[in-house]
Structures are given as structure tokens and as C-alpha cells.
Amino acid sequence: VEPLGPLERGLKMIWGFKAGTGKFPDTYCGPGGCDDTTGRNFNWYCSARDGSNQSSDQADFESLSGCPSPGILSVRMGTPTCWDGNHDTDGSYPEGKDHYSHLAFPHNDGNGSFVCPATHPKQINSFTILVAWGYDDWDRVHNDWWLSSDRFNGANYPRGKTYHTD
Numbered sequence: 001v002e003p004l005g006p007l008e009r010g011l012k013m014i015w016g017f018k019a020g021t022g023k024f025p026d027t028y029c030g031p032g033g034c035d036d037t038t039g040r041n042f043n044w045y046c047s048a049r050d051g052s053n054q055s056s057d058q059a060d061f062e063s064l065s066g067c068p069s070p071g072i073l074s075v076r077m078g079t080p081t082c083w084d085g086n087h088d089t090d091g092s093y094p095e096g097k098d099h100y101s102h103l104a105f106p107h108n109d110g111n112g113s114f115v116c117p118a119t120h121p122k123q124i125n126s127f128t129i130l131v132a133w134g135y136d137d138w139d140r141v142h143n144d145w146w147l148s149s150d151r152f153n154g155a156n157y158p159r160g161k162t163y164h165t166d
Contacts, residue, residue: 007124007125008083008124011083011124012099013079013080013099013100013102013103014099014100014164014165015077015079015080015100015103015164015165042059042075042076042077042078042163043057043058043059043075043076044057044058044059044060044061044063044064044073044074044075044160045057045058045064045074045076046064046067046068046071046072046073046074046138047067047068047071047072047074048068048070048071048072049070049071049072049134051072053068053071055067057076060158060160060161061075061158061159061160061161062158062159062160064142067138067141067142068138069135069136069137069138069139070134070135070136070137071134071135071138072132072133072134072135073132073133073135073141073145074130074131074132074133075130075131075160075163076128076129076130077128077129077163077165078126078127078128078129079103079124079126079127079128080103080104080105080124080126081105081106081116081123081124081125081126082103082104082105082106082116082117082120082121082122082123082124083102083103083104083120083122083123083124084101084102084103084104084119084120084121084122085120085121085122086102102120103120104116104117104119104120129165145159145160146159146160147159147160147161147162147163149162149163149164150162
């Protein structure tokens with residue numbers, strides 16, 4: 001694995017849910033497959049408006065429970081920190097390629113360290129995006145709320161599933 005270096009000029013990335021596949025990109029999955037979330041930095045949580053009573057982090061919105069009313073619904077997502085070192089800085093992907101595959105999350109090596117996979121050996125800096133929404137009635141939010149991308153082009157993904165950043 002190469003040492004941490006600066007972000008390459010022009011590096012393009014979209015991270016999070018990959019529309020059209022119904023899942024996160026394979027390079028975001030742990031060594032045990034896409035159900036293995038080690039190394040993935042994405043979670044939903046809720047709290048009272050003063051920040052107290054924070055729920056446990058959940059991988060998906062629909063798993064949240066017991067959120068206070070009124071409250072704050074939050075989603076936190078960190079960027080992948082492993083890059084293949086070759087693609088998506090200058091349009092070098094052929095037409096039709098995505099802006100996901102050149103990135104990966106590190107995985108637990110079994111000894112408590114997170115390492116980049118051999119296919120994505122270059123470590124890059126990370127940043128985290130946190131989005132928070134205030135709400136008055138948790139039951140209404142939990143039963144009736146969704147992201148616009150959950151329903152885009154006739155899709156019907158579980159609520160909150162398609163959160164992504166680009």
C-alpha cells in the first residue's frame with residue numbers, strides 16, 4: 001500500500017448508493033461480500049434537538065427506531081480512502097464507465113488495522129459529509145419520508161436507501 005498522498009487534481013468521485021444496481025458498489029463491500037460492512041463509513045441516526053438521546057447508528061433509515069419527537073434525523077457518510085491510482089482524473093475511463101469503481105473502502109485485516117485492497121493500493125484523504133433534518137413528529141417521518149432518489153424514474157427503493165454524494 002502506498003503512503004497517504006494528496007488528492008489528485010481532477011479526481012472525480014460519486015460515493016454511496018449506486019442507482020440502477022440496487023446496492024452499494026462492489027468495491028465498497030468488505031471481504032465477506034456486500035453484507036460485510038467493515039470499513040464502510042455510512043450511517044443514519046437520530047437525536048433530540050439538543051443532541052441528547054442519540055440513537056445507535058444504523059446502516060439503513062428503516063432500521064431506526066425510538067427516535068424522539070421533536071428531533072433531528074442525521075446521515076453521515078465518509079468518502080472511500082483507497083484509489084486504484086489510475087482512473088478518473090482526466091476522463092481516462094471509457095465512455096459509459098462510472099465514477100465509483102476506481103474507489104474502495106479499506107477493510108479490517110483481522111489484526112485491527114484497516115488496509116486498502118490490492119486492487120486500490122493508493123491511500124487518499126477522506127472527508128465526511130453530515131446532513132441533518134429537524135422534524136416534529138418521528139412517526140410521521142418514519143412512515144412517510146423518503147429521498148427523492150428513492151423514487152427517481154419510477155424506482156421504489158426502501159426509504160433512505162439511495163443516499164449518495166457526488
